[in-house]
Amino acid sequence: MDNDLADLEDEMAHGALNNIAVFCPGLTDGSLGDMFYFHSFRSLGLIVDVVQDIRAMNGEAVHANPRKTGMIILGGGLPKHHICNANMMCNGADYAVFINTAPKFDGSDSGAHPDEAVSWGKIRGSAKTERFIHLFNFPPFDWLNQVHCNATIAFPLLVAETFAKKAVETMT
Structure with a gap:
């Protein structure tokens, strides 16, 4: 480019x-x-050359060691599948956040919860986790690292909170 x-x-x-x-x-x-x-x-x-692309994407994860890998998945489907699979090549991501509106009940990859990714080795069992946040006023669930919300709403809020915490740490 x-x-x-x-x-x-x-x-x-x-x-x-x-x-x-x-x-x-x-x-x-x-x-x-x-x-x-x-x-x-x-x-x-x-x-x-889609084969070269997948080799490069998987290589990013494989050669990340000894650094850690993390995933912020906005939405689901094909991009989620490829990012999670790339991390499976290095024994799983160390951090993961899924933001989507997909339900789990239909069996789609988009709606699959992080615990399913742990079972496949796409996320390490020892991965850093956050409490499940559900923004539709349903009862709290015990799933980890998944936000059920439109990504255009949730992601800017997460980014703003991250920068706000950093600003507070810098000021104190």
């Missing part, structure tokens, strides 16, 4: 300027995949 990018607010520009890998495991899913297909009839120059 060109490091001379004008829009520094863009996530891709931020990644390029700070040498942060950006993966899109579902690149060929849906309408974008359709556009790649149609484009291939006009130009054979575009090559999408």
Whole structure:
């Protein structure tokens, strides 16, 4: 990616300027995949190597040792699956927070709770945990690290709280 990018607010520009890998495991899913297909009839120059992407993503987790790995999953589905699987390659993430609105009862990966990821080795059994937070006024559950809320609401609040704690620590 060109490091001379004008829009520094863009996530891709931020990644390029700070040498942060950006993966899109579902690149060929849906309408974008359709556009790649149609484009291939006009130009054979575009090559999408999903195997190299998965090797790079899994490699990030495998080569993280002795550092720790963590996951903040906004939503679910395909990105959640790939991020969790990458951490399974290094015996599980040390930290995990899932923010989504998916129910557990339908058996989807999106709604799977962190304890299910522990059972597969995607999160370490010794992982740092937080109490389950459910923002729909249901009774409290004993699940850990999952917030049932729209990510556009919950994630900014979590980020703001993190920076607020850091500011208080700096001032004291």
